[in-house]
Structures are given as structure tokens and as C-alpha cells.
Amino acid sequence: MELEERDWRLLEHLQADARLTNQELADRVGMSPSACWRRVRQLEEAAIITGYRAAVDARAAGMGFHAILHVQLTRHTREIVDRFIAEVLRHDEVLDCFATTGTADYHLRILCRDLDAFNAFMERTLFRLDGIANIQTNLVLRHVKSKTVIRG
Numbered sequence: 001m002e003l004e005e006r007d008w009r010l011l012e013h014l015q016a017d018a019r020l021t022n023q024e025l026a027d028r029v030g031m032s033p034s035a036c037w038r039r040v041r042q043l044e045e046a047a048i049i050t051g052y053r054a055a056v057d058a059r060a061a062g063m064g065f066h067a068i069l070h071v072q073l074t075r076h077t078r079e080i081v082d083r084f085i086a087e088v089l090r091h092d093e094v095l096d097c098f099a100t101t102g103t104a105d106y107h108l109r110i111l112c113r114d115l116d117a118f119n120a121f122m123e124r125t126l127f128r129l130d131g132i133a134n135i136q137t138n139l140v141l142r143h144v145k146s147k148t149v150i151r152g
Contacts, residue, residue, distance in 0.1 A: 001046040006031065008152040010040060011049070015149045018052040055148070058111055065112040066140035070104035071126070072133045080131035087129055093121045104136070 003011075009029040013020060020028070026036035043049045058066065073080055088097045088108065096109040112118040126135060 001042065001048065003048070003152055007039065007043060007048075010036070010043065012149065012151060014040070014049065014052075063111050063113055065110075065114050065118050066143070067110045067118065068138045068140065069106075069108040069110055069126075070134075070136040070138070071106040071108065072103065072135075073105045074131050074133040076105070077131075084129060084131060087125055091121065091125060093117075 006029060010025065013025055013028050022037050022040070023033050025040070026033040029036065031039070040049070058064075071084075073084065084106070085097075088094050088106075093110050093112050094108050095111050096107075098107045099105065100107055110118065110121070112121060122135075126132060
């Protein structure tokens with residue numbers, strides 16, 4: 001699906017406030033409510049809109065430990081990679097996981113309640129996995145920017 005200007009306007013408004021009614025959204029982008037509903041539905045069916053979420057302040061919710069892990073594997077066999085990815089997918093502490101080029105094979109963004117919760121996570125997960133050569137942990141000292149709005 002190729003996005004048109006009106007699609008980007010719809011996406012911009014929905015990313016800013018996904019609780020808009022269809023009427024409010026249609027008014028903001030200058031479409032009829034029925035055309036707006038159909039176009040949003042097409043964006044959902046094309047998996048351009050993948051869901052609707054509430055933004056949560058991690059610190060206010062009691063999640064004060066934030067870290068970025070740089071993980072280097074010993075080898076890139078299918079078994080090691082599949083086991084690593086399966087383990088990452090099983091744990092809610094892992095907010096993001098990126099396979100990358102460079103020294104580290106994977107970069108994980110971890111969010112936990114505190115240092116004790118992080119240590120428990122590491123001991124029951126990554127420290128027990130075969131195939132990990134190195135893990136470098138960087139603590140997040142301050143949140144500077146987190147962009148969630150995509151514009152075309």
C-alpha cells in the first residue's frame with residue numbers, strides 16, 4: 001500500500017491521540033466520516049497501523065532501572081540465534097531487541113523495577129544461555145528523547 005498525503009495526516013493524528021472518535025479524526029483531516037473509517041481500516045489491514053496503545057511513564061509506574069545491553073554471540077548458528085531470540089521474546093523486561101552490525105550482534109533495551117530486579121533477570125536468562133560471548137551493560141542516566149510519531 002502506497003501512502004498518500006491524507007494517510008500521513010490520519011497517522012499523525014492517530015499517533016498523537018488514538019482515542020479520537022472517527023468523527024473527530026475525519027474533521028481534523030478534512031474527510032467524510034465514512035471515507036475516514038474506510039481508510040483507517042485499510043491502514044490496519046495493510047499492517048501499517050499495528051495497534052493502539054497508552055503511553056506510560058515508566059518511573060511513575062515504579063520502573064526505575066533502565067539499561068541498554070550490547071550482546072555478542074560466540075557463533076551465529078541457527079540453534080544459538082533461535083535460542084537467544086526465543087529467550088528475549090519470553091521476557092517483559094526486554095522492551096526492544098535489535099539485531100545489528102558492528103561489534104555487538106544484538107542491542108536490548110531493558111526496563112526493570114530496580115537493580116535487584118535487573119540482576120534477577122540477568123541471572124535467570126542471559127547468564128544461563130549458551131552461545132553468549134559478551135554482554136556490555138550501559139545504564140540509562142537520563143531519558144533525553146523517545147520518538148514514537150512517524151511522519152512521511
